[in-house]
Amino acid sequence: MATIEQPDTGTGRSRLRxxxxxxxxxxxxxxxxxxxxxxxxxxxxxxxxxxxxxxxxLVATGILLVQFYSPVPETANESVRDMVTRVxxxxxxxxxxxxxxxxxxxxxxxxxxxxxxxxxxKRPREGNWLIGVAMFxxxxxxxxxxxxxxxxxxxxxxxxxxxxxxxxLGGVGVWFSPDFASRVSILVRxxxxxxxxxxxxxxxxxxxxxxxxxxxxxxxxxxxxxxDEAEQAPLGEPTEPFTHHLRRIAALGLALxxxxxxxxxxxxxxxxxxPVEGLEVTKPPWNFWWMxxxxxxxxxxxxxxxxxxxxxxxxxxxxVDRNPHRLWRHRPLAxxxxxxxxxxxxxxxILMAFTTPQTHLGM
Numbered sequence: 001m002a003t004i005e006q007p008d009t010g011t012g013r014s015r016l017r018x019x020x021x022x023x024x025x026x027x028x029x030x031x032x033x034x035x036x037x038x039x040x041x042x043x044x045x046x047x048x049x050x051x052x053x054x055x056x057x058l059v060a061t062g063i064l065l066v067q068f069y070s071p072v073p074e075t076a077n078e079s080v081r082d083m084v085t086r087v088x089x090x091x092x093x094x095x096x097x098x099x100x101x102x103x104x105x106x107x108x109x110x111x112x113x114x115x116x117x118x119x120x121x122k123r124p125r126e127g128n129w130l131i132g133v134a135m136f137x138x139x140x141x142x143x144x145x146x147x148x149x150x151x152x153x154x155x156x157x158x159x160x161x162x163x164x165x166x167x168x169l170g171g172v173g174v175w176f177s178p179d180f181a182s183r184v185s186i187l188v189r190x191x192x193x194x195x196x197x198x199x200x201x202x203x204x205x206x207x208x209x210x211x212x213x214x215x216x217x218x219x220x221x222x223x224x225x226x227x228d229e230a231e232q233a234p235l236g237e238p239t240e241p242f243t244h245h246l247r248r249i250a251a252l253g254l255a256l257x258x259x260x261x262x263x264x265x266x267x268x269x270x271x272x273x274x275p276v277e278g279l280e281v282t283k284p285p286w287n288f289w290w291m292x293x294x295x296x297x298x299x300x301x302x303x304x305x306x307x308x309x310x311x312x313x314x315x316x317x318x319x320v321d322r323n324p325h326r327l328w329r330h331r332p333l334a335x336x337x338x339x340x341x342x343x344x345x346x347x348x349x350i351l352m353a354f355t356t357p358q359t360h361l362g363m
Contacts, residue, residue, distance in 0.1 A: 031214075032241075032242050032243050032246070033241040033242060033243050034214055034217070034241070034242050035217075035239035035240070035241065035242075036218055036239055036240060036241070036242050036244075036245045037217075037218055037220070037221070037237045037238075037239050038237055038238045038239065038240070039218075039221040039224065039237070040218040040245060041240075041245060041248055043252070044110075044114050045114065045218070046245075046248060046249055046252060047107050047110050047111035047114055048111045048132075048209075049245075049246070049249035049252075049253070050107050050249065050252055050253055050256060051104055051107040051108045051111055052206060052249075053249060053250070053252075053253030053256070053257075054100050054103045054104040054107060054253070054256070054257075055104060055199075055202060055206070057096070057100045057253075057257055057260075058097060058100050058101060058104065058199075059199060061093050061094075061096050061097035061100065062097060062195060062199075064090070064093050065083070065090070065093060065094060065097060066195055068082070068083040068087055068090060069083065069149070069191075071149070071185075071187055071188050071191035072185065072187070072188070073151060073185055073187050076149065076150075076151035076187060077150065077151040077152055077271070077272075077273070077274050077275070078274075080094075080149075080150055080151070080271050081271055084268075084271065091268060092261075092264055092265065092268075094268075094269070095263075095264035095265070095267075095268040095269060096260055096261060096264040098264075098268075098269040099260040099263045099264055099267075100257075100260055101142070101143060101146060102287075103256060103260055104139055105139055105140070105143060105287055108135070108136050108139050109136070111132070112132060112133070112136060112314075113342070115129065115132065115219075116317070116334075116338055117328055117335075117338070118219065118221070118222050118326060118328075119219075119222055119325070119326030119327070119328075119331065120219035120326075121317060121318045121321075122219075122318065122321070122324070122326065124216055125212070125216055125219060125318075126318035126319070127212060128209060128212040128213065128216070129317070129318050130315060130318075131205050131208055131209045131212070132209065133311065133314045133315060134205055135202055135205050135206065135209070136314075137311060138198050138201055138202050138205070139202075140287065141193070141198055142194060142198045142199075142202075143285060143287050143288075144158060144162070144288075145190045145191075145193050145194035145198065146194055147284075147285055148162070148187065148190050149187070149190065149191060149194060150271060150272070151187065151274075151275065152271060152272030152273060152274070152275060153272045153273065153275045153276065153279065153281065153282050154272055154282045154284070154285075155272075155275070156275030156276075156277070157275075157279075157280055157281075157282055157284075158284060158285075159186070159187075159190075160280070161284075161300065161303065162176055163176065163177060163178075163186075164300050165300075165303060165304050168300075168301055168304055169304070175189075214242075219326075220326070221237075222325075222326035222327040222328065223327060224237065283352065286349065286352075286353075289348070289349045289352035289353065290306070290344075290345045290346075290348035290349045290352065291303045291306045291307055291348075292352055293348040293349070293351050293352045293355060294306045294348065296352075296355055310341070310345070313341065317334075321334050
């Protein structure tokens, strides 16, 4: 009796499915297929995922950079110079690392702004807002430590400001002072913070952040009618699995990485000469300009006061703003205060671009 041959395609697919099922049984990968509302797939609502993508670009490039960097004051600057002039490909890697750091700062700031303007920090997501603020603080700390690690004039002056602020903090700032571990250079400790402590803390907080997003789900769009408690997206809004959302994040992240690669080739970051103690002649990286405008106007302590005031406002926000509405038109007080803070930071940043640095260290 003749037999009918079965096509191979189904067999191959079933084998793959069995493999996926075996892995999922042990790792729970299908738990990522929780529903995501349609509004979360636009660019503004994807900024958090893009920030995470840039973080992993930084980790990958950072792993390569540490192979050639010497975290010792006597050789740190020279090791960076050797890295970009004598090791094939490392100029591009370092440049990509630099631009990815700038991108992470920008996308993290924009993500915080999006969460603020859409009221996504409100109940029950106050804890996740605080985690996001903490991660943004770690991003700023990573930018600072990365600047110091170059050990050029810019990095040396950044460290000098750090030491002055540590003195202002008294016992709270002892970790930032050379006295904390007299036998270990502060550069070594900042290097450890840059490559281990900060990325580790960001990874832990990111995991908690992602778990809370899954727990509370994506916040509702403020212009759409939410559920009865105004905490979840409406049931009628189309959804798709979170895994599909991740594909869009990956596509956007790869496109951003391509753009950063072009910048890495066309505008590589400079490495200054060995630092000279006693000079204060450089401007800080642009991310810190707004605080240094305050320093020029009122003195070095206002770096601490300005930064502290900003983060105090961010931390207090979900507990002070008890307005249940999420749409910006129904939150006039929060919008006015938010715009004042934003315009202040932007204006102080722009002013620094046209300001000559003044001497404040050691005063």
